[in-house]
Amino acid sequence: xxxAEKTLSEMSLEERTGQLIxxxxxxxxxxxxxxxxxxxxxxxxxxxxxxxxxxDRKSAIEIIDKYRxxxxxxxxxxxxSEKGAVNSVPVGNTKFPCFMALGATKNEEFAKxxxxxxxxxxxxxxxxxxxxxxxxxxxxxxHIIATRAFGDNSDLVLPMxxxxxxxxxxxxxxxxxxxxxxxGACNADSHCQAIRFPGSFDELQKHISVFRNLIEKxxxxxxxxHVCLPQLGEKEDIPITLSKKxxxxxxxxxxxxxxxIISDSMTMKAVKDRWGVEEAAVKCVNSGHDFxxxxxxxxxxxxxxxxxxxxxxxxxxxxxxxxxxxRILKFKEKYKVHLKNREYCEKISAAIDFKSHSQLARKIxxxxxxxxxxxxxxxxxxxxxxxxxxxxxxxxxxxxxATAESDVLEQLITDEFKRRSQCEFIITDTMPDSENVKRAxxxxxxxxxxVILFENRGIAYHEGTGELSREFISMIENLKSERxxxxxxxxxxxxxxxxxxHLADNSLLTYCDHEETVRAAIxxxxxxxxxxxxxxxxxxxEMPFGFGLKKF
Numbered sequence: 323x324x325x326a327e328k329t330l331s332e333m334s335l336e337e338r339t340g341q342l343i344x345x346x347x348x349x350x351x352x353x354x355x356x357x358x359x360x361x362x363x364x365x366x367x368x369x370x371x372x373x374x375x376x377x378d379r380k381s382a383i384e385i386i387d388k389y390r391x392x393x394x395x396x397x398x399x400x401x402x403s404e405k406g407a408v409n410s411v412p413v414g415n416t417k418f419p420c421f422m423a424l425g426a427t428k429n430e431e432f433a434k435x436x437x438x439x440x441x442x443x444x445x446x447x448x449x450x451x452x453x454x455x456x457x458x459x460x461x462x463x464x465h466i467i468a469t470r471a472f473g474d475n476s477d478l479v480l481p482m483x484x485x486x487x488x489x490x491x492x493x494x495x496x497x498x499x500x501x502x503x504x505x506g507a508c509n510a511d512s513h514c515q516a517i518r519f520p521g522s523f524d525e526l527q528k529h530i531s532v533f534r535n536l537i538e539k540x541x542x543x544x545x546x547x548h549v550c551l552p553q554l555g556e557k558e559d560i561p562i563t564l565s566k567k568x569x570x571x572x573x574x575x576x577x578x579x580x581x582x583i584i585s586d587s588m589t590m591k592a593v594k595d596r597w598g599v600e601e602a603a604v605k606c607v608n609s610g611h612d613f614x615x616x617x618x619x620x621x622x623x624x625x626x627x628x629x630x631x632x633x634x635x636x637x638x639x640x641x642x643x644x645x646x647x648x649r650i651l652k653f654k655e656k657y658k659v660h661l662k663n664r665e666y667c668e669k670i671s672a673a674i675d676f677k678s679h680s681q682l683a684r685k686i687x688x689x690x691x692x693x694x695x696x697x698x699x700x701x702x703x704x705x706x707x708x709x710x711x712x713x714x715x716x717x718x719x720x721x722x723x724a725t726a727e728s729d730v731l732e733q734l735i736t737d738e739f740k741r742r743s744q745c746e747f748i749i750t751d752t753m754p755d756s757e758n759v760k761r762a763x764x765x766x767x768x769x770x771x772x773v774i775l776f777e778n779r780g781i782a783y784h785e786g787t788g789e790l791s792r793e794f795i796s797m798i799e800n801l802k803s804e805r806x807x808x809x810x811x812x813x814x815x816x817x818x819x820x821x822x823x824h825l826a827d828n829s830l831l832t833y834c835d836h837e838e839t840v841r842a843a844i845x846x847x848x849x850x851x852x853x854x855x856x857x858x859x860x861x862x863x864e865m866p867f868g869f870g871l872k873k874f
Contacts, residue, residue, distance in 0.1 A: 324376060324652075324655065325651075325655045325660070325714075326648060326651035326652040326654070326655045327648070327651075329395065329651050330643075330644070330647055330648050333362070333395075333647070335630070335633065335640065335643070336361075336362075336363065336630060337361075337362040337394070337395070338643050338644060338647040339361065339363075339626065339630050339643050339647075340358065340361070340362055340363030340364055340365060340626060340653070341365035341395070341646070341647040341650050342365060342607060342611075342612060342613060342614060342624055342629065342643065342646050342647065342650070343358075343363070343364055343365060343366075343613070343616060343622060343625055343629070344364075344365065344366035344367070344368065344398075344400075344411075344584060344613045344614065344615045344616055345358070345364045345366070345367045345368070345613055345616050346367070346368055346616050346618060346622070347620050349522060349821070350755070351621045351622060352374075354621050354623055354715040355367070355622060356392055356621065356625070357484055358484050358622060359389060359392040359393040359394070359397070360392055360393075360394060360531050361394065362393070362394035362734050363575050363626055364393070364396075364397070364622070365397070365398065365613065365647075365650050366398040366399070366400065366584075366613055366674060366725055367389055367398070367400070368396055368399075368401065369382065369385060369386055369389070369399055369400075369401055369410065369449070370401045370402055370409075370411070371409075371410060371411060371412050373416045373438065376410075376411060376854060377411075377412065377413055378412075378413035378414045379411055379413070379414035379415065379446075379447055379671075380414075380578060381411075382410070382411040382434055382448070383446075383448060383664075383667060383671075384768050386399055386448030386449070387448060387664050387667075390448065390663070390664075392727070392783050392874075396654050396659045396660035397659070397674075398450050398451070398650075398653075398654060398659060399448055399449050399450050399775065400449060400450060400453075400498070401444065401449050402453060403440050403444055403449075403452040403453050404420070404453055404455060404470055404708050405417060405419070405420055405834070405836075406418040406436075406439075406440050406443070406471060406683070407440055407443035407444050407447070407449075410444070411447060415443050415508065415677040416439060416440075416443060416676065416680055416682075416683055416685060417835040417837075418436055418439075418440070418682075418683045418686065418688050419683070419690055419833065419834050419838075419839050420469045420470065420833055420834040420836070421454070421455055421469070421470055421471060421472050422459065422468070422469040422470070422471060422472065422473065422796075422816075422833045422834070422858055422859075423469070423499075423686065423687065423690035423832065423833040423834055423836070423839060423855075424472065424482065424686060424690065424833075425435065425471070425472035425473040425478055425479070425482060425691040425858035426473075426690040426691075426692055426833060426855035426856060426857065426858050426870075427686060427854070427855060428478065428688050428856060428858075429613070429686075429689065430482060431479055431485075432682075432685070432686050432689070433482045433483075433485040433486040433489070434485045434486070434488070434489040435489070435555045435682050436485070436486070436682065436683075436686065437452070437485070437486040437489035437490045437493070437495075437497075438489050438490075438492075438493045439678075439679040439682060440452050440490075440495075441489070441490045441493040441494065441495035441639065442493060442670055442673075442674050443674065443679070444495060444652045445493075445494055445495055445662075445667070445670050446667050446668075446670040446671035446674060447666075447667060447671075448662070448667050450495070450496055450659055450662070451495055451496035451497060451498050451543065451647055452490055452495050452496075452497060452498070452659065453500055453501065454483060454486050454487065454497060454498070455470040455471050455472075455500045455501070456471075456479060456499045456504055456531075456532050456533070456536065457470070457471045457481045457500065457501060457504075457506035458471065458473075458474050458475070458476060458479060458506050458507065458528060458532065459471035459473060459474045459478075459506045459536070459859055460506050460507035460525075460527050460528075460529075460817060461506065461507050461508065461509050461520075462474075462815055462817035462859065463509040463817060464505065464506055464507070464508055464509050464510065464511070465511070465778075465779065465789065465815060466505075466511040466512075466513065467506040468506075468507055468779075468815045468816075468817070469779070469814065469815055469816075469833050469834055471506055472858060472860070473858030473859050473867070474506075474530050474859040474860060474867070475858070475859075475867055476528055476531050478858055478867075479532055479580045480531075480535050480536070481531055483499070483532070483536060484535075484536065484539055486677070487499075487536065487539070487540075487541065488539075491540075492572045494670075496542070496543055496653075496657050497543060498543045498544065498545055498584070499533070499536060499541055499543065499545070500544075500545050500546040500547075500584065501545055501546065501547035501549075502532065502533055502545065502546045502547065502573065502715035503519075503526075503529055503530065503546070503547070503549065503551065503562060504519040504526060504529045504549050504564065505517075505547045505549050506529070507519060507520060507521055507525070507529065508549060510521060510589075510860065511712075512547060512548040512549060512561075512586070512590055512592040513590045513591065513592075515592060516548070516550065516559065516561070516591075516592045516593075516596070517550065517592065518549065518550035518551070518552065518558060519549055519550070519551050519552075519553060519723075521553075522553065523554075526551065526553045526554070529812060530577075533577065533579075534577055535573065536578050537577055537578060537581075538676075540700065541579075541581060542580070542581030542582065542653065542656075543581050543582045543584070543653070544579070544581065544583060544584070545583075545584045545585070545586060545615075546562045546563050546569065546573075546580075546583060546584070546585055546586060546611070547561075547563070547586050548561040548562070548563050548586055548590055548592035548593050549560060549561055549562055550562075551568060554567070554568060555567060556568050560725070560786055561592060561593060562600075563585045563586060563593060563606055563609070563611070564593065564597070564605040564606055564609055565609050566608060566609045566610055568609075568611040569583060569609040569610040569611060570609065570610035573610075574610060579613055580591050581647060581649075581651050581653070582612045582613065582650060583610065583611045583612050583613070584611065584612065584613035584614050584615055585606050585611050585613065585614055586615060586617060587615045587616070587617065587618065588602050588603060588614065588616065588617040588620075588625070589617045589618040589619055589620075594617065599617045599624060599625060599628070600624060600625070600628035601628070603625045603628050603629055604628055604629060604632045604637060604638060605644075605677070607629055607632075607638055607642065607646070608632075608637070608638055608642065611646070612646040612649055613646075613649055613650070614629070622790070629643075658820070672715060676688075683836070684837065684838045687820045687836050687839040687841075687842055688834075688838060688839075688842040688851070688854070689839035689854040689855060690832065690833060690839055690842075690854075690855045691830060691831070691832050691839055691842045691843045691846055691853055691854070691855050692830065692831040692833075692853060692855035692856060692857055692869075692870045693829075693830055693846055693855075693870060693871040693872070693873070694782075694819055694823065694829040694830065694831060694851050694857075694861075694865060694870070694871065694873050695823060695826055695827070695828055695829035695871070696828055696873065696874040697827045697828060698771075698807040698809075698827040698828060699828065699847065699874040700742075700743065700771060700773065700807070700828075700848060700849065701807060701848045701849040701850075702873070703770050703771060703807070704712055704743065704744075705744070705769070705770030705771075706743075706744050706745070706768065706769040706770055707739065707743050707744065707745045707746075707769060707770065707771055707772070707773060708745070708746055708748070708762065708765045708766045708769040708771070708772045708773070708776045708801075709735070709736075709739050709745045709746070709747050709748070709772075709773045709774075709775070710747075710748045710749075710750065710762060710772065710773070710775070710776075711732055711735055711736075711747065711748070711749045711750070711776075712749075712750050712751065712752050712754070712774065712776035712777070712794065713731075713732070713749075713751065713752065713776075729840060730837065731835055731837060731840065732749055734837050734840065734841065735775060735840060735844070738841060738844045739773070739844070742844075742848055746765050746769065748761060748762055748765070752776060752777075752778050752790060752791055752794050753791040753793050753794060754791075754793055754794060754797050755793075758797075758870075759793070759796075759797045759800065762797060762800075762801060763800060763801070763804070763806070766801055766804050766806060767804070769806070770806065770807075770829050771806050771807035771808070771809070772801050772804075772806060772807070773808075773809040773810075773811070773847070774798060774801075774809070774810050774811070774819075775810075775811040775813060775840070776790075776794070776810075776811075776812065776813065776814070777812075777813035777814045777817070777834075777835045778790055778814050778815065779814055779815070783820055790818055790821075795821075795822070798810075798822060798825055799825065807826075807827045807828070808825060808826055809826065809827060809828040809829075809830075809847055809871070810826040810828070810829050810830070811821055811823070811830045811831075811832065811840070811843050811844070811847070812829070812830070812831045812832065813832050813833075813834065813835045813839070813840060814833070814834065815832065816831055816857065816859055816861055817830050817861070819831045819865075820861035820865060822860050823861075823862075823864075823865070828847060828874075830843045830846060830847060831855075831857075846873070849873065849874045852872045853870060853871060853872055853873065853874045854870075854872075855870055856868050856870035857869045857870060
């Protein structure tokens with residue numbers, strides 16, 4: 323009898339049931355989660371920058387170690403590692419560009435090196451696994467996915483994801499693939515509403531092929547998403563997360579997936595508004611999911627009580643609980659989760675070369691920037707420049723870290739332009755008010771040219787975020803009417819580079835607001851560096867997948 327089987331045999335029904343619940347790491351219900359850990363009623367826990375007290379590596383190590391010691395059974399501990407460990411623990415870790423920027427490099431070696439760096443930084447703090455988004459960004463108006471994906475083409479996504487996954491395993495981390503299935507093709511956000519895959523069966527096959535190939539390569543942990551897939555025979559209003567036909571029938575039996583299936587959050591309106599947390603959790607377990615990702619807003623004990631009641635009432639079989647509990651314990655045994663203690667973390671931490679990780683992030687950033695249009699480089703003009711920096715105000719409202727990052731980026735941009743030219747700056751929202759629009763026109767009347775840098779992103783649970791306002795587009799159109807050179811640096815979703823291309827004399831795309839991608843874009847704009855990135859998505863017939871200019 324192996325460790326997993328022995329541990330399962332010693333567990334009560336309540337403890338086996340608790341293995342199926344993934345908590346939120348003390349963000350909202352800390353006392354209750356601590357009691358559940360002591361009683362062995364949680365199998366996994368998310369920890370990150372939204373946890374009270376988690377700000378840097380030292381505090382994260384302390385809190386994760388506390389949870390590990392509190393838990394009666396070995397605990398899977400996760401954090402969001404898209405853009406690096408910095409996404410979970412902001413101070414002391416390396417910030418990487420987004421996955422779409424990595425996709426723009428078309429460099430599998432970069433994917434391997436980044437996965438290694440992120441794995442080591444996460445493991446050294448006590449996290450068990452890292453995340454990678456393997457969605458196809460088939461519809462860039464789906465702002466909540468968009469630049470989180472490597473691209474829109476399986477011929478790019480699959481090799482990049484495979485290289486990333488293999489490297490993480492080689493360095494001791496588990497890898498969670500997001501999201502099964504098809505969210506990147508939906509022009510809506512499942513945090514805010516129920517959605518269904520809009521395409522045909524044949525179009526869905528492109529999304530399936532990525533997961534099929536990753537499963538064949540050994541993928542053993544994935545997260546489903548609240549998307550309805552009538553193309554696979556399920557009812558139009560039943561999402562994957564609650565569907566036995568799609569989870570057990572298609573994912574397990576047709577695709578042959580034998581690993582861990584975790585649901586997307588039960589907080590999301592796509593399920594919570596219709597079924598409520600308790601009923602959704604029961605349906606999720608019966609569908610064949612191993613983990614139910616806990617709702618943000620509801621005490622986790624309610625999820626546990628709903629599931630255990632369903633077992634006692636015969637709605638969920640005890641065999642169904644045992645099946646997932648054993649699979650989870652075997653997964654923990656496979657990755658030696660029960661052996662990854664404080665000493666293990668300290669040993670990894672001591673060996674990390676953070677300087678080389680920063681250098682890697684810089685190399686990726688510099689290789690990602692894509693030059694889409696190059697007609698009138700500012701390098702040949704020495705007169706006054708109007709520089710407009712436009713950021714999404716919602717990001718500053720979102721959290722203190724976003725505010726700090728925004729301030730750093732704005733300072734970097736102003737410093738880089740001041741070094742090269744006489745400039746006047748306007749810092750505005752992506753929904754500029756009439757005063758800023760008027761001021762921009764007044765400055766441009768005496769300036770030689772205009773440079774606009776903007777960033778917009780989708781924010782979970784906030785409908786409409788990620789979209790450029792009509793006011794912003796009108797401002798650009800008004801500035802263009804002055805008939806002076808206009809350069810646009812898009813620090814986000816490529817969809818707007820396509821939309822605004824006809825207005826720009828020069829157009830660059832960084833895919834994200836990473837400081838080094840923005841610095842490299844400014845250097846390219848001033849003809850100091852060649853562009854290396856090429857589009858990982860198709861924007862138009864004139865700007866197909868793989869398009870990218872080298873220099874002015």
